[in-house]
Amino acid sequence: METMGFISVIPAIIAIVLSFATKNTVVALAIACIAGTLLAGQGPMGFPTLLKESLGTTSFAWVMLLNTFIGILVAYFQKTGAIQGFSQKVHERNLSRRGAQLMAWVLGMFIYFSDSFSPLFVGSVMRSITDKAKVSREKLAYIADSTSAPVSVLMPITGWAAYLMGLAVGVGCITTDKEASALFLKAIPFNFYPIFAVAFVGLLASGIVKDFGPMKKAEKRAMEEGKVLRDGANPLIGKELTEMEAYEGIKPRVFLNFIMPVLMIVSIALGTYIALSSAKTMEAFLFVIIFMTVSMLIQGIPFKEVMNTMTDGVKGAIPAVMLLALAYSVNALSSQMGTAGYIINLTEGFLKPHLLPAIIFLVSAVMAFATGSSWGTFAICMPIALPLAFSFTGNTLTTLVIASFAAVAGGGVFGDHCSPLSDTTVLSSTGAAADHIDHVKTQLPYALVCGGLALVAYLIVGYVFV
Template sequence: MQIVAWFLGIFVYFSDSFSPLFVGTTMRGIADKARVSREKLSYIADSGAAPVSVLVPITGWAAYLSGLAIGIGSIATQEDAMRLFIHAIPLNFYAVFTVIFVGLIAAGIIKDFGPMKKAEDRAINEGKVLRDGANPLIGKELTEMEAYPGIKPRVFLNFILPVIMIMTIAMGTYFTMKSAKTMEAFLFVTIFMVISMYIQGIPFKEIMKTIDDGIKGAVPAVSILALAYSVNNISKTMGTADYIV
C-alpha cells in the first residue's frame, strides 16, 4: 500500500500542494485499513509528491523557477530559462534524493526509525492510525464523505480516467503551446466529472453538495497556504532576508 502511495505522488506531480492533498485523500481509507499511521501516510504523501513538482518541467514551480533565471547571464528568454531548468534537474539533489529515500522507506528497504517507528508500532499493534489527542487539519467533509447509495463505484471512470485526462492535457499543452495549462485541465475535468456523475444517475443537487463538501474540506489546507504566502510577502516587504541571510 505504501509503495502505491509513493507511485501516486510521482505521477500526480502538478503542484506541491495539490499532489500531497490528492495522494492523502485517495489513500487515506486504504491506509487506515492497512493500519498505516497517519504520520507515515503524511510523510509519504508530502515528501514523496511535493519534490517531484520541481523535477518536472510542466508544473507551476518549473515556470516560476525558470522565470527567476531570465535576465541572469545569457538567459534572455523563457525558452532559455526552461532549457536551463531541464539541464539542472539532475543537480536538484534534495528533490531527487528525497523521492528515492521515500520510495525505499515505503518499500520497507529502509526501516522506520525514531518517532515514525513509534507511530507505526501504535497503528499496527493498537489499531490507532491517529495518536491520542490528534486533531487532523483536513475537514470532516472529506473524511466522512460516502458514495451515493445505489450507484456502482466505477474506479476507471471516476478516478483513473480523470487523472489521465489532467496529465494528458497538461503535457499536451506544454508541448504544443510551450505552457502547461494545468488549471484549465482541472477545470475541464471538473466539468467532465459533473456531467459523468449526472449521467451515472446522481442527482445534480447531490453533485453540487459533493463539490461544496470538497471545497469545505480543503479550506484548512488552503488557509495554511494562504497564511504562508502572506508571511512570505510580509517578509519581503520588511526585508527580513537582509538580516537573516
C-alpha cells in the first residue's frame, strides 16, 4: 500500500491540534490543507487544485445538498411556526432537564435511517426545549451525535448496513448478498462501541451516570448561570436560522407543517430502501421542500416571503458547508498521501488471532479519527481485516470473523465520532447550534469511555472465543 510515511499524518495532526488551539476549525483545516499540499510536493497551486478535485465529487455534492435542503426545511418549520408550536406543546408539559434529554435521546434513535439528517433534525427540534430546561448546547450536540452514526451502523435497513455488507461479499466464504446480510446480523451483538455509546447517552440523560469532565462544567454553567453556550462561543449555524420568527398571523399547524413532512421523509427513505435497496434521502427532502413551498403559499404566506425564507435557509447552512468542504479536502489529501496505508503498515506485525478483533478496532478508530471518515475507513480496513480473520479460521465463518467484521464497523464509528474532521460531528454542532470545538471537547471523554469498554470487550472475545 503506497504511502508517504509519517509525513502522511502531518496534515491531520495540524488540523486537530490547531482546531483545539485556535478554536477556529475553518482556519485550522485551511492551514492543514495548505501545509499538506506543500509537503506532498504539489507547490503553491496544490491547495486550489485540492479544493477543485475533492469538492467536485458526488460524495461532497450529496452531503452539501442534503445539508442545504435541511437548512431550508428548518427555515420552513420556523417560518410556519411549526417548531415553535411543537416546542410550545412540549413546554406545556414542563419537561425537566432529565425529560428533555431523554426526549432528545429517543428522537435521535427514531430517526436512524440517515446519520446526516438525524443530528440536524434532533438539534433543530430540541434546541428551544433543552434551552428552556437549561441543558447546555454541548450536551444536546453530544446526544444528537451519539444517536446518529452509532444507531445507523446497528440497523440492518440503512445505507451503512448495505455498504458494510457490500464490502464483505466475495471475501472468504461470503459469496452472496444473503450471506453478507447474515454476517451483518450476527455481528450486531459484537458491535460493542455503538451499543455502548447509545446506552451511555441514556444513562447520562436519565441521571444514572453523572456528567464528568468538560461536559460537567458546561452543564453546571447552563444550570447555574442559564448560559447554554459559553461566553465567546461561535455556534456552527447562521443567525438566519437561530433568530428566525414565524410569519405574522399564521396559525401554527404542527401536524401539517412539521409532523407530516417528517413522516413523509421517513416513509420515502424507508420505502425506496425496501423497493430499490437504496434509501433516497436527498430526493425525499427535495420532495418535501416542494410540498411545503406549495403548502405555505396555500396557507397565505406571500411568494416573496417564502423565497426569502428559502434563501435564509441556504444562508444558515453555509457555516457547516464551509467546514465540510475543508474537512473533505483534508480527507482527500490523506488519501493521496497514503495516511491509511501508513497506519496499517505500523500495526500489521501485531495482528495475532487472539488480539485480532481488538487491534482491528484500534486501527479502524485511529484511521477514522485521523481522516474524519468512517466509510473511508471501512473501505480500507474491511478488505484487510476479513481476509486476515478467514486466514486464521481456515476460510470458515467463526466468532473471530464475525467479531473482526464488527470491530471494523465499531472502530470506524468510534474514530469518526471523536474526530473534529467528521461530517457527522460537524452536523451535530450545526443542529444544536453549538460551538464545534466545545462539542468535540465535551464529547471526547464520553466517547473514550465507551471506546475503552469496547476494546476490553474485544480482548475478552479474542481470548475466550478464539
